[in-house]
Every structure is written in structure tokens, then in C-alpha cells.
Amino acid sequence: MLPSDPRLALALEWLDLAEGDLAGAERLAQSTPRPLRGLAAYHCQQAFEKALKGYLSFQDVPFRRTHELPELLAECEALDAEFARLATQAALLNPYSVRWRYPPTPGEPSEDQINAATAAAREAIAFVRARLPRSASP
Known part of the structure; x- marks a missing residue:
């Protein structure tokens, strides 16, 4: 059943897409005969981006079309200072939107990466799910 609040419904749709990107990343990283870690890294960046866009959608804050995680995170921080806790992760993932998608690539990311x-x-x-109404939890 969809929530009656259209902002919440949109936020949940963003989070569903984020979870799909994360699931895809996990599968790509474990694929055989060769893990596709570059694609996995890209999908992790996408999952993070979509989570932030979900929060901004719930708050009814327009955002420009961008893949820049620090920019999106700053918009989230303006609404909730606790988002600053994600700054290190955003900095880690931000380059992954393009690093392994276009040549020349630096080689595949490591398993640790x-x-x-x-x-x-x-x-x-x-983090974003925890900021939505409890009724929205899966």
C-alpha cells in the first residue's frame, strides 16, 4: 500500500531504487568468472546518491540534476546537521560516478574498496530511512 503523503511515496521510491543499486553492486562484486568491481563501485555511488535524493524529496526540497554527492549532502545538512556524519562516505564514493565508467580507467577497484x-x-x-516516519519502515 502506498503512503498517502506524496512526498513520502516519492522518498520511498528513491530508496527502493537505492536498494536495487546496492543489491546490484553486491552481485556484480561477486560475479564469476570475474568480479565486475568497477560497475559495483558505480552502483554504490548511485545508491548513496539516490538515498540523499530520497531525503530531499521527502523534505520537498528541489535539487538539480547532479551526481555530486558533496553538493547533495550539503543540501541535506542544511535541513539536518546529522547528515555531516556521512561526509567521509560521500567523499569516498563521489569519484565512483565516473572513475570506472570511462577510459582511461585506473584498473578495477580492490575488494577492500x-x-x-x-x-x-x-x-x-x-540513515535516510531512519529519518522517515516509522510507518514507512519496510
């Missing part, structure tokens, strides 16, 4: 990226994306999604 992907583990950090998935943890950062997971944290952002949970």
Missing part, C-alpha cells in the same frame, strides 16, 4: 563502498551505501540508505 568495494567492501567500503557497499558499507557506505548501506549506511546512507539506513
